Ligand code: SF4
């Protein structure tokens with residue numbers, strides 16, 4: 001697939017614009033999505049290639065009008081985020097890249113700086129069709145960069161090589177929580193030639209470690225002030241933290257709602273919230289989205305009989321979800337299995353203490369340590385294993401699926417421990433060998449086949 | 463038995479008589495995984511630091527029940543050895559977050575529970591800035607308290623200073639041997655030097671010094687290994703300990719004259735400063751020594767170092783060594799090969815499994831590369 005410069009971002013902006021308009025009338029949109037489902041749902045083909053990915057990400061026709069209404073706010077936030085990248089390309093303001101595990105507030109607290117997270121490309125590259133991410137990966141392969149680096153990171157590198165991202169004025173990069181992020185930061189710095197400040201996210205959630213991480217975030221802001229010759233707006237930072245607290249309160253509630261039996265079935269919405277938080281934390285639209293989702297959950301818990309019809313068994317995905325396609329809605333529709341939690345759809349965040357700038361920065365640092373993917377990747381295994389153990393109990397899981405994402409070497413190294421956790425809880429586990437970002441490793445059809453065999457073999461389906 | 467035979471034997475075995483003797487004298491053995499773990503602290507606590515290795519490994523079948531096929535063969539082999547009881551002579555291990563695989567080695571080791579005493583995880587930051595140095599100092603202080611509690615000793619400044627003096631002596635001897643390879647007539651091969659490194663990181667420092675003095679005496683007496691190397695090579699990369707691989711690299715008349723690997727220059731370059739607070743000096747030296755590819759803010763420094771050594775050791779080409787799935791080295795080798803090309807230094811990245819197969823293919827690649835380098839001059 002040949003990509004024109006900035007084609008991916010332009011498609012996302014067009015999609016988000018359309019979404020914002022269409023979702024003004026969520027009930028009408030819901031009818032439209034239902035009508036389009038037969039064409040878009042089953043499998044990808046030439047005619048639906050470009051639209052199917054976006055369709056899957058809005059629930060593959062299983063979302064209610066309430067969920068679609070919530071999504072509208074994510075579209076508005078997405079639009080704002082990517083529009084500023086194009087503004088930066090056109091020279092209206094400098095662009096700062098941030099590694100995905102870092103609080104975007106470090107850059108978005110400047111009034112006149114566009115903050116960008118290159119890893120967002122793993123989620124948006126397919127807006128031009130599911131060969132979009134393959135085009136980015138192939139660009140990296142042509143460059144001779146080894147494919148043992150996580151595909152998420154290689155997609156962002158490829159996007160840069162294919163002129164889908166403007167060159168940054170500065171980079172704030174990460175050396176932890178995983179080797180992939182570290183190496184990609186190193187490569188991004190080298191290839192772009194931009195000045196960089198590197199941060200190790202904390203190794204533990206202990207106060208001393210978080211304090212150091214928070215100190216590094218202050219230093220990163222000072223580095224950006226120096227490099228860009230602009231002043232950070234601390235009032236804006238305060239406002240963003242207040243917004244974050246409000247958003248988190250709803251996300252925490254939604255996570256608890258997913259734990260009830262039957263669950264509120266909102267894990268796909270939480271995945272969206274995870275992505276939106278990485279790129280837009282502090283944006284008031286995200287509070288509106290979370291609140292609308294929360295209302296959907298309340299309704300569902302008030303009428304559990306409606307959910308009981310859908311929910312035959314409960315699944316924990318002990319991994320990141322498959323990104324290049326959408327499996328949870330397919331599982332729900334085909335087998336009545338509900339993904340009640342996964343690595344990113346378990347959004348429990350501590351309240352941020354807003355007493356001072358220091359406590360706020362500590363809170364923001366801690367917040368991102370609780371964010372999916374950072375939470376499981378950083379530090380020692382107990383961060384992941386204790387969490388899985390808790391998830392299995394709190395979400396009353398009947399089985400566990402691990403996609404076996406090829407990039408997460410730290411997660412792949414825990415397969416025995418994770419198997420033993422499931423054995424102790426007497427529930428079956430499926431460990432696949434998929435790459436959640438790269439459909440060439442295991443295709444959608446192959447993944448569906450493995451899942452089907454697993455559900456049949458364990459009596460969840462016949 | 464000549465000193466070089468003894469060295470080779472030590473390099474190829476997991477445990478040895480020197481360690482047994484030390485244990486009999488009340489000095490426990492503590493495994494360490496990386497050049498960022500200050501050996502002086504373990505020595506000052508009365509124990510013998512021992513560099514973990516996969517030599518004499520029988521495979522990965524036991525290690526593979528914990529790790530996946532997407533994990534590095536070094537950790538799979540070391541865990542496998544641990545589960546077979548090869549390291550039962552250890553009284554504890556200080557692990558380090560060198561990479562994701564190594565970090566999870568600590569987790570799997572603690573979980574699988576080979577009988578090797580305590581498991582301690584030292585978190586080392588990925589940079590050399592003041593903030594990183596402060597964090598590393600804080601981590602070393604924690605390690606110090608742990609060792610004191612474990613061995614019932616106090617890591618006093620005097621004890622640490624005595625250990626620093628011994629390790630500085632060991633470093634100086636290694637440096638002198640390494641520097642002898644600057645000459646046109648090479649007294650020692652890269653394979654022999656790697657054996658020496660494996661040997662002296664597996665015995666008490668006092669014995670290591672004695673062994674190194676014997677080696678140096680032989681070199682001073684005019685030992686000749688290669689009159690004139692067909693090719694002089696510089697080697698850098700991640701974990702490399704296989705003598706068989708080094709022999710393959712040194713085939714067809716090529717000789718490794720210098721390196722920047724952890725069982726090489728990264729271990730012995732730069733002494734620890736004496737005179738001030740020993741803990742501060744240790745933190746400074748270990749964090750800011752010749753860096754490993756895991757360190758984020760020194761990529762340019764590492765490449766400058768390669769360029770400088772290639773020139774001062776008269777190397778003709780650079781070998782970038784990488785184990786399969788080592789993302790750390792994936793980034794480093796891409797950048798290094800680009801930068802070296804700019805200054806007309808030929809390089810090749812060799813990707814392998816530790817003690818793995820594919821030797822035929824590697825040999826073909828190596829020979830084709832050597833021919834290319836020879837023909838250009
Ligand atoms: S998917 Fe895993 S390896 Fe990739 S960036 Fe996330 S944590 Fe790192």
Ligand code: SF4
Nearest residue numbers: 534561700701785788
């Ligand atoms: S070779 Fe690379 S991946 Fe393997 S243990 Fe060493 S640093 Fe880690």
